[in-house]
Amino acid sequence: PGSSVWGWCFDQWHLSAILNNVFFFLSVFHFSQRFTTVVPESCMLILLGLVLGGVVLITSKKQPYQLDPGLFFLFLLPTIVGDAGYFMPARLFFDNLGPILMYAVVGTLWNAFCTGFCLFGMKAAGVIVEAGLMEFLLFGALISAVDPVAVLAVFEEVHVNETLFIIVFGESLLNDAVTVVLYKVYISFVEVGPGNVQTADYFKGIASFLVVSIGGTLVGLVFAGILAFVTRFTKKVRIIEPLFVFLLVYLAYLTAELFSLSAILSMTFCGIGCNKYVEANISQKSRTTVKYTMKTLASIAETIIFIFLGISAVDKSKWAWDTGLVSCTLIFIFVFRAMGVVMQTWVLNRFRLIPLDRIDQVVMSYGGLRGAVAFALVVLLDGEHVKAKDYFVATTIVVVFFTVMFQGLTIKPLVKWLKVPRSTNRKPTINEEIHERAFDHILAAVEDIAGLNGYHHWRDKWEQFDKNYLSKLLMRKSVYRKSELWEAYQKINIRDAISVIDQGGNVLTSARLSLPSMASRTSFPEVTNVTNYLRENGSGVCLDLQVIDTVPGAKMEVESETHHFLAGNLYKPRRRYHSHYSRHFMTTGDQERQEREVFQRNMRSRLENFKSTRYKRYKKDRSQKKRRGSDVKEQEANDKPRRNVSWQDKVVPLESEEEKGEHTEPEKEEDVGITFVARKAPETPKERPKSVPAALEVCQSPSVFPPSPTSAEKNLPWKGGLGTLPVCVSMEATKIIPIDLQQAWNQSISSLESLSSPPVPAEPQHPRVSALSRLGGPARIHSATVPVTGLGSAGSTDTSQGSGQFQFPAGGGGGGGEEEERPLSLQQQEMQPLMSLVRPPPPPPPPPPQGAARRRNPCVYLRSLVAAPPPGSEPHSRRPTQL
C-alpha cells in the first residue's frame, strides 16, 4: 500500500508540476513577444507537451496521462465552444450563414467521403494497412472535420479579415453535426458488420443527420430563450447572473449530448441566441465576470488540450505507424479540402454580393485545421471492432500535429505574402454606428422597392419580429425601452471615459487629449464663451456634456446601470460616505423629528415668504403622506417613490403607462427649463472665453498643477458670482459631467449639501414649512415624483434633490409651482394636523434666498474634479475624487 500511495503522490506531483511548467512557459511565451508573433501558442504547447510527455515517460516508464475523451467532451470542449458561441459576432455570423452552412455540411461530407473512399482505394492498391471500407469511411469522417479549437487557436493570432474568419470558424463549429452523425452511423455499421447494413439504414443515417443538426440547434435555442428569460428577473440577485449564464449554456451542451444531438451546435446557438438579451439584462459587473471567466476557462481548456495532445503522442503503446496511411491521409486531406473549397466557392460566388476571391480560397483551404476533436474521436474507437484503430490513432496524431504546427506556423507568413486583408479590430465610432444603421434601413427599403425578397428584406423582417415580440419577452422592460442606438452611444461614451481615466486625465484637463474614437480634430472653432468651450471640448473627449439629468426615463435607467462602472472608479469615497450617512439619517430621523417639529412650529410664522423648491415640497410630501394613506390617489403616487428607495438596486422599476402619462407634463416643463438656460449661455460676457482655455491648458501640464485650479477658479464663471451667470454655468456644469457620472454627481452634490446643512439646521426648514402650510395635495406629488421615477435607485431623496435644484432657474420654477398648487391649499389645510405630527427627515440643502449658493455647489464639486481642492469652500467638497 505504501508504494501505491507514493505512486499516487508522485502522479499528483507530476500533474501539478506539468501544469506549473505549462503556465510558466505560457507566461514566458507571452513575455517574449517576438517569439509568439512567429510561433503560434498552440504549436508551442504541443511541443511542450511532447517534451513533458517524454520526461514523464523516461522517469516513470509508463505514460499515465492522455487526453481522455470523456474529459475532453464533457469539460474541455464545452468551455471553448461556449466561449466561442457566446461571443460570436451574431451579425457577421448570420450575414455569412449561407457559406458557413455550405462549407460545414457539403464540404465536410465531401471531405469525409472522398478521403474514406480514396484511402480504401489505396488499400486496394496495397499501399496501406488492411481495413474494411466502413472503417476507412469512419476514419475519413472523423479526420475530415475542421476543428474549432485548432482554428480558434491559430486564427486568433493571424487576424485575417472578419468574413474569412467567420466562414472558417463557423464551419468548424457547425460541421459538428455532420461529424457526429457520420461517426455514429459508421460506428453502428462497423459494429453490425458491413454485410448486415440495409438500404434503409442509409436513409436512417440521412434522417438522423436532420434530427441531430436541427434538434441540436433547437435545444440550443430553447436554452437560449430560458436563459434570457431567467436573467430578466435577476435584478435583485445580480451575483448569480454569471452562474446562470454558465450553467444554462453548459446545460444546453449536456442536454444535447444526452439526446445524442449535436452538442456543439446546441451550445453555439445557445450562445448566439441568448447573447443579445442576456447582455442587455445582466449588470455590467456580471457582463465582465462572464466575459473574463469564459475567456479564462477557454484558454485554460485550450492549453490543456494542446499540452495533452503533445503528451498523448509520446505514448507509443497506443499507436502503430504506417507510413503509407499517414502520407496518403495527409495528401488526401489537403487535396480534397482545396478541391472542396474551390468548387463550393464557385457555386457560392454566383450568389454572393462580394465574391470570395482566390486568395480567400487559399486561406480557407489552408486554414482547414484538424485538432483535438478528431483525436478524441479516434481514441474513442472500439479496438474490438475497428482493427486498425492503432494505425488510425497514429495517423490522426500526425495529421493534427501537421495541421496545427506546420500549417499553423506557416499560415501567418502566407497571409502576409498573399496580402489578405487583415481585420482592423477597431471599435466603431458613433458616426459609423449611425450611418451603418441608416445603410441597413436603406438597403431594406431598396430591396422592398425593387421587389427582391433578399437578405436585407428578411433581416429587416426578423428585426421587426425581434423588436415587437422577442425583445419584449426576453428583455427587461427598462432595457427594452432603450434604443440600440442609444446603447451604442453609451458604450462609446463609456469607452472613451475609461480611456480618459486610464490615461490619468479627468474631465476637464483631458479636454484636448485626442482619443481613439475621435476623428482627428485639427481645428478648434472660435470659442465664444466658457460654457460653449467646456461643452464642446468636454464632449470632444466624449464625456457626454449635453445630457443633463432633468429628463427621467430611459436615460436614467441606462445611467443607473452604467453607474456602477464609472462611479466605482470615480466617486467611491464620497458615495460610500454618503450612503452611509443617508442610511444613518433615515434611521435616526424619527428621533430628531420631534425637536425639529417644535422648532419648525416656532419658525413658521417668520418664514412664510420663503420660496420652496420642488425638492422640498417633495420631501415633505413623502413623509406626510406616509401617515395619511387615506387618499387613494395620493397613496398610489406615494408608493412609487418609496419603492424606488432602494440602495442595492440599480434599475428603476418601470413606471406604468398611466404613471408615465401623469408625468409627461412636468417632464416637458423641465425640458423647457433646460433648453432655456442652455441657450442663454452664449449671452455670457465675452471676456471669459479667452482666459479659460488658457487655464485649462495649464491644468494639462502636471508641472504647473497646483496653481492651475486657482487660475481656473479665477476665470471660471461660477467664481464671478454674477447675477444670472452662475445659474447658467451650473446648468452647464452638470452637463459637463458625463451621463454615466451624473448620478454620482447628484449624490455628491447632495452629500455636500447635506454635510453643509448641520451648521444651519434651522434654515432649510422654513421654506418647506411655509410651503407645507399653504400648499400640498396631488400637485405636489405630481411635481415631486417625477425626478424620483427617473433618477431611481441610488437614493431617491438625494437624486431628486439634485435634479430639483437644477431644474429650476432662479425663481421662476418656484413661482410657477406655487401658482400651480394654490388651488389645493384647502385640502392642505385639512391635512394640517396630520402634517404637523409628521415631520420630514432633515432636509439636506439650506436654501439661500436666491438659490445662488446652492447652485454653486456643483461648481465647487466640479473644481474638485478638476484637480485640487478649492481654497475657501465647504471643507467636505475637498475630498479628492478617485480618478
Place this chain on the structure above:
Amino acid sequence: PLWCDKVLLRASRRVEIAYFSHSQITRLYSRFHSLDKGENGALSREDFQRIPELAINPLGDRIINAFFPEGEDQVNFRGFMRTLAHFRPVEDNEKSKGHDASEPLNSRNNKLLFAFRLYDLDRDDKISRDELLQVLRMMVGVNISDEQLGSIADRTIQEADTNGDMSISFSEFIKVLEKVDVEQKMSIRFLH
C-alpha cells in the same frame, strides 16, 4: 403595351445597360409596372407608399424621396433604374476603370452621396444638426428624449466635423466613413 417596350428599350440602351443585365432590367421593369398603379409609365409617391414594408421602414419616406428628382412628382423607369443602380455591387473591372469621363453610379462616392442626400434635406451639401436630429428621431424609438438625441447628434457632428462649422459636409461624411466597407454595406444583389 407598345410604349412599355419603347421605354424598356430606350432605358436599356442608354444609361442602365451599363449597370444591369437584360434579365435584371426585365425583372425590374415588371416590378416597376406592378408598382405603377396609374399605368402611366411613371411612379408617383403614392405608388411607393403602397409598398407595405416601406411603411414600417423608419427611413422609408426619405428613401422614396430619393427616387424623385428635385421638384418632380413622377419618376419614370429610367429614373427608377438610375436610383437602383446606386446599389449594384462594385465589380472589379468597374473599380479599375473608375477614372472614366463619369464616375459610375455605383461607385463608393455615389453610394455615399445617396446616403448623404437622405440626411441633407435642404440640399446645401451639409448635414446640419437639425437634419441629423430628424434622421435620428426617425431611427430611434420614442423612448429616447430630445436631450439624449441631441447629445448623440452633437457628438456625431463633433466627431465628423473637421472645419468647425458644426455641420457635416460631404467630404467630412466620406472621411468619417472611410474605414467602412461601403461597397459591401451599400450594395444589394439584384437577381440575374
